[in-house]
Amino acid sequence: MELPFAESYRIKMVENIRRSTHSEREQWIKQANYNLFMLKSDHVFIDLLTDSGTGAMSDRQWSAMMVGDESYAGARSYYNMKNAIREILGFDYFLPAHQGRAAENVLYSTIIKEGDVLPGNSHFDTTKGHIEFRHATALDCTIEEASDTQLEIPFKGNIDIARLEAVLQQYPKEKIPCVVLTVTNNTAGGQPVSMENIRRTSEVCRRYGVPLQLDSARFAENAYFIKTREKGYENKTVKEIVKEMFSYADIMTMSSKKDAIVNMGGFVAFKSEKLWKACQKFCIMNEGFITYGGMSGRDMNALAAGLDEGTEFDYLETRIKQVEYLGKKLDAYGIPYQRPAGGHAIFVDAKKMLTHVPKEQFIAQTLAVELYLEAGVRGVEVGALLADRDPVSRDNRYPELELLRLAIPRRTYTNNHIDVVAAALKNVFDRRETITKGYAITREEPIMRHFTVELEKAR
Numbered sequence: 001m002e003l004p005f006a007e008s009y010r011i012k013m014v015e016n017i018r019r020s021t022h023s024e025r026e027q028w029i030k031q032a033n034y035n036l037f038m039l040k041s042d043h044v045f046i047d048l049l050t051d052s053g054t055g056a057m058s059d060r061q062w063s064a065m066m067v068g069d070e071s072y073a074g075a076r077s078y079y080n081m082k083n084a085i086r087e088i089l090g091f092d093y094f095l096p097a098h099q100g101r102a103a104e105n106v107l108y109s110t111i112i113k114e115g116d117v118l119p120g121n122s123h124f125d126t127t128k129g130h131i132e133f134r135h136a137t138a139l140d141c142t143i144e145e146a147s148d149t150q151l152e153i154p155f156k157g158n159i160d161i162a163r164l165e166a167v168l169q170q171y172p173k174e175k176i177p178c179v180v181l182t183v184t185n186n187t188a189g190g191q192p193v194s195m196e197n198i199r200r201t202s203e204v205c206r207r208y209g210v211p212l213q214l215d216s217a218r219f220a221e222n223a224y225f226i227k228t229r230e231k232g233y234e235n236k237t238v239k240e241i242v243k244e245m246f247s248y249a250d251i252m253t254m255s256s257k258k259d260a261i262v263n264m265g266g267f268v269a270f271k272s273e274k275l276w277k278a279c280q281k282f283c284i285m286n287e288g289f290i291t292y293g294g295m296s297g298r299d300m301n302a303l304a305a306g307l308d309e310g311t312e313f314d315y316l317e318t319r320i321k322q323v324e325y326l327g328k329k330l331d332a333y334g335i336p337y338q339r340p341a342g343g344h345a346i347f348v349d350a351k352k353m354l355t356h357v358p359k360e361q362f363i364a365q366t367l368a369v370e371l372y373l374e375a376g377v378r379g380v381e382v383g384a385l386l387a388d389r390d391p392v393s394r395d396n397r398y399p400e401l402e403l404l405r406l407a408i409p410r411r412t413y414t415n416n417h418i419d420v421v422a423a424a425l426k427n428v429f430d431r432r433e434t435i436t437k438g439y440a441i442t443r444e445e446p447i448m449r450h451f452t453v454e455l456e457k458a459r
């Protein structure tokens with residue numbers, strides 16, 4: 001008999017979580033103005049809001065915490081982080097930051113000016129926020145196939161090279177501070193970018209004299225997909241693949257809360273010493289001195305250990321197979337999601353599921369609230385609330401896809417929890433015809449509104 005697959009770790013410490021009743025949840029979500037970000041975590045049973053900073057560190061990471069060096073300047077922990085970044089990722093220069101968006105802030109404060117254009121493959125919301133806040137444009141050049149959720153292709157996160165090249169032809173290089181390639185492509189469904197696509201992007205960038213930035217939050221999951229899906233990489237180690245991926249990049253920004261498996265931390269790394277030096281003042285001003293930049297020594301130590309563990313095949317296989325497990329459950333129930341299953345999350349196709357809710361009433365948000373009411377499971381909307389308003393016309397942007405993201409924290413939940421999530425979603429799916437009304441906005445911020453938006457039931 002073939003042995004079943006099992007996790008490549010065992011559990012040493014647990015955190016208790018509590019179930020709630022439907023009527024409790026009705027009250028709590030109303031108090032939160034139907035915005036799941038505003039719920040207390042104690043009011044959530046299974047929290048799939050994000051896989052960011054919500055993973056479980058290993059015994060090795062916790063022991064590294066104990067020997068952190070908290071010196072203000074030149075700490076041993078900084079050098080541990082520096083060695084890990086050089087050896088695993090191949091960058092000689094870096095600045096620590098308290099998380100990914102802070103790394104973006106340090107970089108973009110240096111390189112973006114008003115009127116610039118940054119092409120990329122579905123910029124993450126904070127990335128887009130940092131670009132638009134500086135009155136520059138985040139130009140999405142993701143391949144068209146990414147918006148067909150039922151199409152099963154191996155590298156649905158790719159950038160469209162022809163569209164990218166057209167943009168690079170259209171604008172002078174002084175207007176394009178960099179191209180932003182996000183690996184894996186979070187917004188398109190945790191979908192990977194192929195090595196060929198990374199290589200070709202870098203070739204085009206070099207030809208036009210524009211630097212390539214890899215937004216690397218989930219770079220290791222991307223490398224796993226290259227190993228398991230791209231011809232010629234099956235016999236390479238994840239670490240070899242990672243090295244090759246970054247050999248094509250000039251800059252990387254990292255939210256270490258994802259693939260470095262820490263609860264807080266980030267960095268921006270450079271091949272160019274000159275750019276590293278130019279960015280230092282923004283690190284010092286916003287984050288902290290250049291050898292800690294918003295991180296304590298113990299956290300830099302845990303990050304260094306996490307980069308090593310996060311690029312091990314067994315860990316990645318356990319992680320990605322759990323996401324796939326949820327995908328297979330939904331397949332069995334006929335629930336539509338962005339195919340194939342992503343690296344960190346399943347993105348349920350809310351538009352296909354709730355066909356009676358008008359787009360003006362926020363379809364994916366409606367599904368997110370229904371799933372919470374059903375079982376205390378918290379996901380997140382990737383739809384019109386997140387897409388926000390057009391920065392110029394201020395009209396609501398209605399994206400082609402309305403998705404409910406169920407992001408799975410690393411090494412945190414068991415497949416029993418996943419079974420609950422799938423069953424809850426099936427119950428909502430079974431009563432989908434009765435869900436005809438969504439939500440209306442009562443208050444919103446002018447930028448990145450989805451975090452704090454207040455909603456009421458649509459009349």
Ligand code: F0G
Nearest residue numbers: 050052099100101124126186215217255
């Ligand atoms: N880039 C990508 C691709 C991300 O997914 C995120 C964060 C960031 C940058 C910003 O990093 O949160 O450390 O400041 N994504 C989280 C998510 C929040 O839920 O997907 P951060």
